Amino acid sequence: MAPRQPVARASAPSWSARLREAFDRSALAVPAYRRFWASMLISNVGSWLQLVAQGWLILALTDSPAYLGFYGLLRSVPTLTVTLVGGAVADRADRRCILLVTQSAAAALALLLGLLDLTGLVRPWHILVIAFATATVMAFDNPARQAMVPGLVGNERVASAVGLNSAAWNAAAVVGPSLAGLLVAAAGTGWAFGLNGLSYLPVIWAVWTLEPATPSNRSQTPIVAHVRLGLRAVRQDRRLLGLLTLLAVPTFLGRPYLQLMPVFARDVLHTSAAGYGMLMGINGAGALSGALLVGTLSERGRRGKLLFFVNIIFASALVAFALSQWVMLSATLLFLIGASQTLLMALTNTLIQLTVPDEFRGRVMALYTVIPMGFMPLGTMALGGIGDIVGVPLTVAVAAAIALGFTLVGRRLFPEVYHLT
Template sequence: MAVPEYRNFWLASIVSNVGSWMQYVAQGWLILELTDSAFYLGLVGLMRAVPALSITLFGGVLADRLDRRKVLLVTQASAGMLALALGLLDAFGIVAIWHILLIAFLSAVVMAIDNPTRQALVPDLVGKENIPSAVGLNSAAWNGAAVVGPALAGLLVAAIGTAGAFLLNGVSYLAVLAVVYRMPAQPPKGDMRESILQNLVAGLRYIRSDRRIWGLMLAISVPTFFGRPYLQFMPVFAQNVLRVGAGGYGALMAVNGIGALIGAVAVAPLGGSRRKGALLLVVTALFGASLLLFTGSRWLAVSIPLLMVIGATQTLNMGLTNTLLQLTVPGDMRGRVMSAYTLIPMGLMPLGQMVTGSVGARITVPLAVAIGAGVVLAFAVAASRLLPAVRKMP
């Protein structure tokens, strides 16, 4: 926080993240109101997955080849306009499910470029020695917003409907735009003598050649695809399982965010551990186990503490992976490797949401989520033997 550019960027990100969480919660509720279908909750995830899977790696190349500041100005402005468009459609009472699907798709296109650029920019601002602290602070900014945003969204949805959450999210992007606009230029880091495709291939070869890197990618991919889709189906748990309504839905999301914030705060001190790889596998196992227990709960008093553990452990899974990658990858490859890291939550999680929604429509959502949680737990136990390069990382 001693670096002014990073401090201002971090504070602005909190404002924008609150808006993003408000939209996430309100959008899920609006889809359920329009369709009363878990399938469409999953389908909006697929709309996010398609551009994430097809564009994110190229977004990482752009982050290495272009001024990262200018890239963020374009992506943040675009994301804000899409949020405002959804809010206006909803406010005038003409929003349809296809509007939500289209805007989700376009927003994912923007984020496929924005996220790897943002990930690559942070070490430029703080220096390598401060990376663990910066990763923890970034995670805290996102997950702290996950406490405030859902709670505000729950109140707004109950009081005036979903449109207010979308409009406020659109306005929240102004905070990041103002800070990024005042940043100094960020010279390109990649090899400009190669084509974009050659840059991309070089990055993929680097990932494949290092057992630690692809092992870390696997350690985050399995929990992301099989475990993290649960959050998209929280409206179903709130309305059909726990029966707590829109306000309760916002509260459940906020509780999950509190757990995630606890996990985010723990990333920085745990990032200094000498056995971060082994710790990563332990928290992944705890994530799968707590999620499995949550799917079987029908009581709010049991679900709340489980959600806190779920939020904390999934955040630690991502935060420790991020820290290990940032400490391992050289600067000229960072954008491309971090784009692959970003591709996982942006691409695999929405794809997992689609699969979970389709399966849940047939066998119930709690059972579909429980199956995924079981896979995560089994993987974490097996990975302690199958991924020694990760387990031994300091």
């Protein structure tokens, strides 16, 4: 009897092979996107340098918290009032040209502020005017940048690109403020503004190397009418209406917890300023983790079902956090909240990108941008006012419970979203 031959077993792929396969599936496999993403990561760090330094300089010049509040208001006004116009422009003009203009303008404004500061000529009103002008420029920049993603990477890599974009911002949010603190302490705020101005140069170069993004809609319709057409398109498409509504409600009712965190840290958990910083850092780490998970989770399909699941996790964890009085439990929940809120934003972004016709992409992505920038401050005002009367923990817990209830009802209101893939 012939001896039995050993059965050859296929060896498991090595880690390097698995990493290579994951890279080939990701948006980073596209050279144009890879250049664009790397340049945006650098620019995001620069943006955080300027945000931190501007606030510090305003306080140093005015010693007025009210002036800081006015500065924050001025920065939000263009986002709420001009972004929809920016979206309409992104649907009519070459998006590559829009980004070249906006990035160049933002660089010039940052360098101007740096020059004023380094020469000792800067005054508080200079900072306000430049902050307002920069926010106006970004109201045109953001919709065009968001709308360019599918054209750069293709629909099959949109989820990966959205996750990577979110990861770039969240990673910069970890590095940028710390770097800004060291730079301002060592050299002053002027150098922070100057470095931010220079950080736009890689983006300008990366965008310059892209193919022209031919506009899909060359209509000569007036801009205001063009905006209305975009709003009508959202109202008539139950998928888009559902996606934006399922983002708006938890943003209004849930996201204000970030602005109310000092109350939880000091009055509920009885921690110091260092403890508050630790809690915020853990929340940021969760947000970065969520951004890195977007591509992997999206590859499994049923993104609509996953969106509802993430919404439920976010609201449930927020209810538990609002009621928690233990630091370790609160820290764990904050990590989960950070991850789920980033997944919620990124999944919504991905599904909108895969659903919206290209002729409306800029305007719909403008709405996507306005919701977190507009609804979160409004929610903070509402929850903060109610919290003064009945207490912040109870207010946040009830608001999060309402958001949870709406998500459960939303499954029936928007079945079209639930079945999106």
